[in-house]
Amino acid sequence: MKPRILLTYYSMTGHTRQLAEELRSALQADLEEIREPRPRHGLSGVLRALFEAILRREPPIGMPSHDPAAYDLLALGGPVWAGRMASPLRSYAHRLAGRCPRVAFFCTEGGRGAQQAFDDLGELCGKAPEATLVVDAEHLPADRHRETLHRFVVKLRTELPAPGQ
Numbered sequence: 001m002k003p004r005i006l007l008t009y010y011s012m013t014g015h016t017r018q019l020a021e022e023l024r025s026a027l028q029a030d031l032e033e034i035r036e037p038r039p040r041h042g043l044s045g046v047l048r049a050l051f052e053a054i055l056r057r058e059p060p061i062g063m064p065s066h067d068p069a070a071y072d073l074l075a076l077g078g079p080v081w082a083g084r085m086a087s088p089l090r091s092y093a094h095r096l097a098g099r100c101p102r103v104a105f106f107c108t109e110g111g112r113g114a115q116q117a118f119d120d121l122g123e124l125c126g127k128a129p130e131a132t133l134v135v136d137a138e139h140l141p142a143d144r145h146r147e148t149l150h151r152f153v154v155k156l157r158t159e160l161p162a163p164g165q
């Protein structure tokens with residue numbers, strides 16, 4: 001039996017959504033988008049994003065529609081903000097990542113801070129990721145990230161223990 005994968009992501013400007021859609025079909029995963037009761041628009045949205053990232057805030061998020069406890073792996077993705085994982089994804093990870101036995105991380109970024117964001121996320125989840133994937137936003141939707149994406153998918157699809165093991 002194949003491992004059941006839940007792919008949860010947050011995206012403010014659409015890059016991570018695009019990556020998550022690509023991963024969804026490659027991983028045959030269920031998809032959960034984190035939504036916020038207070039959407040971020042314009043300059044004030046960007047400033048709030050920066051402020052929350054720097055102070056490691058965990059803003060309110062909407063009720064998710066999937067329970068991570070029903071899956072073998074939770075793949076968490078979002079944009080890097082100020083060298084940290086985007087605050088709505090931090091909120092989700094802190095509350096819900098403990099419900100799934102394994103995690104993997106992916107992000108989109110502008111060239112700096114992905115490893116620090118993953119370290120921060122690993123602490124919130126209380127476990128190290130099975131695999132990670134970093135995609136520079138400039139490479140979307142071009143083909144330059146195909147190989148790293150393929151490696152991430154193969155690792156999660158073929159190297160995870162079968163369900164129940």
Ligand SMILES: Cc1cc2nc3c(=O)[nH]c(=O)nc-3n(C[C@H](O)[C@H](O)[C@H](O)COP(=O)(O)O)c2cc1C
Binds near residue numbers: 113
């Ligand atoms: C508030 C803010 C802070 C950002 N900080 C970083 C950063 O520290 N390092 C980086 O490489 N990119 C940074 N970026 C760029 C985003 O990570 C990148 O554009 C990402 O693909 C956006 O994802 P999204 O479209 O899914 O929201 C930042 C963008 C915003 C809006």
